[in-house]
Amino acid sequence: MLDSYLEHLEIITDKELINPIDVFKIFWHAEWTKNRRVEDVENMMKNTGIVVLIKYKKKPIAFARAITDFVFRAYIEDVIVLPKHQKHGIGTLLVETLENILKLSGVNRIELTTNKVYFWQSLGYNIKNNTEHLIKNL
Ligand SMILES: CC(C)(COP(=O)(O)OP(=O)(O)OC[C@H]1O[C@@H](n2cnc3c(N)ncnc32)[C@H](O)[C@@H]1OP(=O)(O)O)[C@@H](O)C(=O)NCCC(=O)NCCS
Numbered sequence: 001m002l003d004s005y006l007e008h009l010e011i012i013t014d015k016e017l018i019n020p021i022d023v024f025k026i027f028w029h030a031e032w033t034k035n036r037r038v039e040d041v042e043n044m045m046k047n048t049g050i051v052v053l054i055k056y057k058k059k060p061i062a063f064a065r066a067i068t069d070f071v072f073r074a075y076i077e078d079v080i081v082l083p084k085h086q087k088h089g090i091g092t093l094l095v096e097t098l099e100n101i102l103k104l105s106g107v108n109r110i111e112l113t114t115n116k117v118y119f120w121q122s123l124g125y126n127i128k129n130n131t132e133h134l135i136k137n138l
Contacts, residue, residue, distance in 0.1 A: 001089035
């Protein structure tokens with residue numbers, strides 16, 4: 001990432017400092033989150049273990065979260081960088097921020113589902129080939 005880009009970035013992990021409306025607006029940019037209701041996003045923020053919002057020049061540009069027990073396991077969800085800011089290392093920054101918080105808690109395994117395997121592999125994630133990842137959409 002260019003230093004000039006980095007100097008305008010703010011990484012926020014304190015829920016009290018994140019306006020759910022900013023997250024709601026970032027959700028407009030991904031297929032699986034774009035129809036979420038603002039009141040549901042507010043509740044999601046309250047009930048999610050770890051959240052990360054990144055701002056660029058004071059404007060929200062990226063979000064990610066982890067659902068976790070803070071002891072053994074974590075699931076990363078909703079990793080989204082606004083299209084204009086993609087491929088600058090922001091996605092990596094989101095995930096590394098979540099990972100650092102999880103590591104401090106002692107969590108030793110992170111799981112997720114994705115259709116962007118190349119992105120996750122570049123961050124050291126491996127495809128599980130001896131188990132099947134099962135999902136039921138409710
Ligand atoms: C996937 C996503 C989060 C990546 O964010 P990003 O800020 O562009 O990612 P980075 O710039 O940190 O890139 C990390 C690595 O992934 C690679 N990568 C990112 N997007 C890529 C693409 N479209 N094609 C190929 N490689 C890509 C980068 O080249 C980089 O690898 P490198 O370090 O070897 O160069 C972003 O594209 C996005 O928000 N997409 C829409 C929502 C989505 O699908 N989220 C994923 C949910 S699982």
